[in-house]
Amino acid sequence: MSSPEPMSSPEPILEARGLVKKYGQVVALNGADFEIYPGEILAIIGDNGAGKSTLIKALSGALQPDEGEISLGGERINFRSPRDAQRAGIETVYQDLAVAPALDIASNVFLGRETRRRGPLGSLLRLLDKRGMRREARRQFEELGIGVQSIGEAVGNLSGGQRQGVAVARAAAWARRLVIMDEPTAALGVKETGQVIDLIKRVRERGLPVILISHDMPHVFELADRIHIMRLGRRVAVVTPKTHTMPEAVAIMTGATPSELDNVLAKKGSPE
């Protein structure tokens, strides 16, 4: 099973080699590789505990791997905090942890990156440019086709789908290189899930590559250009919706179908 690569652009935008992360006795990542190419949606699937979340946390600066290397646009990088990854142009939408409910929509979009008024009001009195931030947030929402009644509404008053919309808009507004989404539809109803899926497509239309973690196979097969399959802390295969069916992908994910890695492990004697 070979890794299919898009023909247009052979250079991965983000790449990782041999990532290892241990929590005491537990090996969350056991030499994981990863790459994503410009303009694609890459889905990551795997059973619980396969290392999906740990992998994207390493890619988004939320944790530091014990071993292995990550490169962005061909350059070695070493994110020490989520802030570092953001500065490099990588934005992440986390499962459940998306927003600050007490703050309004515009404040959430600009959280951690607030703009201040010009002149001494901003530099000396640190006064926020609330109007400017609202205008910019509204523009962003219109571009992504997210309907909200009021940009000044507290996020806590919104529905789950609208909240996730805020989180995605926030990521899309700031990402220059890449957007990572961890189970963006896990807590949503059918209709809201559809809205978020449309949003993800629109983010790709803007030319931003998207890493999507999801348990929902039909959505993965609808959205993804390529599917990265994790098992036991490693990437065991990369397939596409064109070359594989859903049951085949699930079989690889659960280990029912031996992958290349299993053959290697069988020869060496598996450490697990």
Added chain:
Amino acid sequence: MGPTRTLQLARRLITAPTVGPFIALVLTMVFFSLKTDRFFQAQNFSLVLQQVMIVGVLAIGQTLVILTAGIDLSVGTVMALGQVIMTKLAVANGVPVVPALLLGVLTCVGFGVLHGGLVTGVRLPPFIITLGTLNIAFALTHIISNDLTFTGLPKLELFWGRTFSISGTDFTYGVVLMLVLYALAWYGLNQTAWGRHVYATGDNREAARLTGINTNRVLLSVYTLAGLTYGIAAWLLIGRTQVGDPNAGQTTENLDSITAVVLGGTSLFGGRGTVIGTLIGALIVGVFRNGLTLIGVSVIYQYLVTGILVILAVSVDQFLHRRNG
């Protein structure tokens, strides 16, 4: 203004977090006005403000801490320690008044830095940290003062107790300072990026960190500023009592500052609340104590009433928290 605009405005007014506490304050005032003629008088309101001043300033620091989902049990004793240092240095050690005041304030700020350092560095729960420093500050207050009360204080230390008159009613400068501090806290929380980071950190520390906020720096700044407000409250306390008393500020102030914050609608779960609500909460506490005294209810019953008030307010908070999930 169209009808939808008006509706929106009306909805915003009704759901504004300070409306509930404000209605409670008005009802309390109506109640005591009906009970006694001595309540609804300008001079009595001035007295309530003076009585509220100390708890009011402490409650600003307490609000900041509670907004980050923390709690500070040590506010009153840290203030008492600051007050004893200010007065003892000036009276017994012959330290000039400005450095004496500064050292007192710095001591309180030091406690704030210690709290912040332990919360961020060692990741201990604020409840336990401040329960510890409550006892440390209490002991230091009595060790340093040797249980003496300091009198004959320099004029500058007594400044905030001085009064000015508006159409026959006297107000202290301390009350003005309290209102200025509230305005500053409101500005910081509502008009600056720092304020938003305080709310975000209090709502969900890990989420705020993942958003790119330096939550440790936010928490450290909150506890340090809280310490600063206790230091200022110490200076105000000297103005109010006109002496340096090691037993002042150690009985009702700790709980009253928390009561004021909770009555003011700030959630103990963090991330929700306003400093203006806290001012209203402090006024509710002040009006209750003043009114009960005026109608001749003994001090012991005042404890009973504030105790019940706090539990009621926390129950409402818990109910709202559950409903909003």
